[in-house]
Amino acid sequence: MSLLIKDESPEKLIGEDGKRLDGRDLNELRSIKMEVGVIPNADGSAYIEWGGNKIYAAVYGPREVHPRHDARPDRGILRTFYRMTTYSVSERKRPAPGRREKEISLVIKNAIEPVLFLELYPDSAVEVYIEVISADGGTRCACTTVAILALVDAGIPMRGLITAVAAGKVDGKLIIDCSGDEDKSGEADLPCAITWYNNQISLLQFDGIMDLEEFDRSLDLIMEALEKIHKLQEEALKKRYIDVRNNLKNYKPEVVPTSNIEEKIDLNNQKNQNGGDQTE
Amino acid sequence: MEIEDIEEIDNVQMKDKEIVIPGEVLSEDLTNFTPGRGTTKQGKKIISLFVGLKVIRKNYINVIPLRGIYTPTEGDKVIGVIIDKNPVKWTLDINARNCGILKPSNTVERTQKFKKGKPDRVRETTEKFNVGDVLIVKITQADRLHRPELTTQGKYLGKRNSGKLIEIPPPKIPRIIGRKGSMINLLKNMTNCNIFVTQNGRIWIQGDNFEHEMLLIDTIHKIETEAHTSGLTDRIKEFIINEKIKRGIN
Amino acid sequence: MSLSKILVSTERKYILNNLKRDKRIDGRDLYQYRDIKIDNNIVKAAEGSAEVHLGKTCVITGVKYELGPPFPDMPDKGVYTVMAELIPMSWGAFEGGPPDERAIELARLIDRPIRSAKTIQNDMLCLIPNKLVYIIFIDVYSINYSGNLIDSGAISALTALVSSKIPTAKIVDKEKAEFEWDGGYFNTKKLLKNLPISVTFGKIDDVVFVDPNLTEELVMDGRITYAFDDDGNLVSLQKGGLATFSIDEIKSLARKAKELGDKLRKDLDLWQYQNLKNK
Known part of the structure; x- marks a missing residue:
């Protein structure tokens, strides 16, 4: 029915010192942490912590399409499922996906699809499951940013990464990366995603009020922020492999080199043309 | 990954290969370089399509992917598991995006009689195998649009009644085999296990005892995580020796 | 990986042969749990939350509350419900859509020990009898x-409850059912009495083992879940799957489950996840 503590939005979202409620500058991003390969069952997966947002993304596929009539004979299809857990928002969300979740799923799908080479997988589906564990404003941008990492991890060929971020307007000032509070009581919200291979915008929504000059300036703010997030994405993708190497940096072989073993092995026995190898 | 790729990565003297991500510009010099596997031309640049290792051979720039699914290729031997059957065909999961189809006529043994032109009088039904059975099959036909056709006629092919099946990302399979089969021989000799490695990322193993099998599985997973590093064979050898001492097995 | 969702006949043979020699495919003993890792307070918006890793299994539970009318048969008691979602993200064979039989069975299996052991003191959750109670x-x-989603789910549900910060209310006007926050929170040490621990056994052929992993769960014939409260009383029991158990087996397993449950309770020490800010 109703909640005890009502959401008390503060009157001013930007303090006297020009800082935002969480102490950020107007053009400062929240802290972003990304990790790849977090769900062992999935073909590819990623996790993002973006301020108070905690989001998992998992990719399954390319695999056969069910129901079959959804399949397309000329190209693979991409399906995205943006879902929120019931406890991710302050008022408990109903378990069944609502209109908002379906719309955002579509928006994310349309943002991602242009960079994928789905024509290589006719008659198949690539499925991206995104689960918002904790939401704190700007989830659609965080989801787009993390979904592409999961797709890279699944080894789906693509032209390049996608990064998304939102700009907003609160107390008449333009800000980047709105938090939950700023989202709710702000005057405008402009989520935006870029496909890096051609520097074009593939996700763009806007609600609120802004004049055209402010709109131009927000896009500049967005571009600046996107570059920063893109760097973090690159690092997260490479980190997994570079860490393994760094751990081995200090490795010094204590055992005799392999050449001694190879003498023992009759190399003529090997037939690897087909990758098959058998000792029976 | 091909044998030459492994040689390049495995060469201890050489530096580790650069790890690249999709969209990363590999070269802007289109006169001297040509986009190879795992890359594409984007405007006047060569970019990577995968997260993988950048390998330059002659004037080709290739990217060896580190993740990805198996694409069925004609002539490949793969390990499949039957997931469905009806009176005329079996459907096998071969760890690719499509299931493979095995028809009873492709499972008939080529006996002496068969060769003389008289096929043995086996009724062509799908009673022979059941759902859940592990089969080593060869792909006889594969294209992008149809489900791959499989056969069990051939050396080493057929049903496996025992043993254990493990799965790793298919792009890492060449490292399990190693340069000229060096890694797989090392594993076989040091763990006394039978190993059958197939390109679709599956490995069938059978050893004389549980401890050896466990050691082998752990070793395979170590190779999987360190697939992109150099000097792997030496490290794996050391790992097995140390683990044997730790676990108290021969 | 696709192998993780299909039934492999050799796998069953392999697992069974080794189980008969007291060996598990992941190197555990028959009656050994995988490593358990618990994190709490992971969701800001939830009143309580917990992330539990049991080996590679990962479960995240959140506790939310609302105020609403009670059930007519329990007019002066708060309401609580357990829901479980097996989301398709977590396994290639789970399908989207409304919860299926498996998810509902799981939710009920997590719910039952909590209900039987009277873990939640639901008379504390009543504001105005017949009118307004807490719904958790x-x-x-x-x-x-x-x-083994059952055991990990049960642990995460309890941890989320223990770490929850549910605001307490005071009534302003009883007739109009007006209320406001009195600034405090429920002390979960008082709100919760008893933390029942579930122990699930799997059975293949005639071998029984605890805490089945994914491969074992796929090939096993059935399972049996026991739950014991703090005082060592049996509070919930469910046999699942097609396996059958003999009377002696059920009796001896009950004792084994109690022993394992006691050890888990001591090792996990779920009360440590209580938020200290609670009054």
């Missing part, structure tokens, strides 16, 4: 399914 939602989500 315990929602369990599987993030990665790698076997």
